[in-house]
Amino acid sequence: MLDLAILGLLMGRDHHGYEIRAQLRDQLGLWSNVSFGAIYPALARLERNGLVEVIDEPSIMDSLSTGSLSGERASLRSRRPAGGLGRKGRKVYRITTLGRERFATLLADPAAGDDSKSFSMRMALAKYLSSHARVSLLEQRRNDLVARLREVRANSTNQELDTYARSVMEHAASGVELDIAWIDTLLSGERNQPTHLAAEAN
Amino acid sequence: MLDLAILGLLMGRDHHGYEIRAQLRDQLGLWSNVSFGAIYPALARLERNGLVEVIDEPSIMDSLSTGSLSGERASLRSRRPAGGLGRKGRKVYRITTLGRERFATLLADPAAGDDSKSFSMRMALAKYLSSHARVSLLEQRRNDLVARLREVRANSTNQELDTYARSVMEHAASGVELDIAWIDTLLSGERNQPTHLAAEAN
DNA sequence: GTCATCATGTAAGCCGTTACATGATTGC
């Protein structure tokens, strides 16, 4: 799930690791702050698998004389085996062609979790889906929510719940209803749009 | 968090492990189904620490002659070192005095996660809190939500988000608003109640 | 020149899931 999120961000533009955390929060709705202890290993793994690559950021070091490496400069230089670290020691990542393919399959994967976090993230990346795939995703989510609503409703009326527990259940139901209403506006939006690339529409 | 949930259920009445999973879903709002691979080890640990104990469920085995253990009966008997397993092989757990104390501290612990799942669970167990502690919990939660709402609002208006990502953010904001409104009804309910034990009110 | 922030990374551990293994009870 982190992989998908990171690849999704890199679909938009290049990022370095430190930046990704904030973007995961601000661009996709990922709460709360994914830790760096998850992000950096993920980036390393994605790079090993050829899904992303480190690019040469315009570096202040590159403008310095390439020959003279002596004294305190050497320690910094030694951490750049193939011209990796640019300004401020950043490692800027770019998604590869292979990465784009992987992103597409991950995003469209029907075997993905039906939880709200997973869905929100996918929806935040929905511009990369075909109109058809978007509608599928929305309808699938709607079905899940309707089923869930039935369960919660059934439970909240029947049981020997005290006032507080019942209130929690009823509020949960309200939340699901709000979600469904949202999905419905998105769905009607999909149907009304001319889909400027009139490919798989209708 | 699982410990708190399990102890909370056992505050209501005795349960066996298999039953706990369903109750976690139906009594507290815990989605989705906690796995047995988490529940049984948790119960074992709670028992080791003296927070819960296995009680003798009225057993069909107990009514059989205690002396003659031969043939295929022995294998079943061998799994009941101190009269643990009752009807259907169930192990019924009861919370101990120590467990109740631990439950109280866990439930009131201010250093608990401010995530929605943790709060929902605590709220579903709120009948075990003093009126004062309940109000504290609610006000704390309200503050968190208001702060969060500001962040989400700020983010959803300013950024270079596409239609879908923005919609996700706006819906997130709606969800938080719904939560706040819910908290407010609960808070006003707390203030209007005579608190039949007029102890720490006002 | 020093402090906050930016920036990258590793290691340990927590808390849960999935998969497996086993057997009893109930309904048909």
Added chain:
DNA sequence: GCAATCATGTAACGGCTTACATGATGAC
């Protein structure tokens, strides 16, 4: 008698957080 479900447990693994370690940059 057979299947579905009830019931308990273990082992392996996954993904994330916390804590640690290090150092550069920018602001004042």
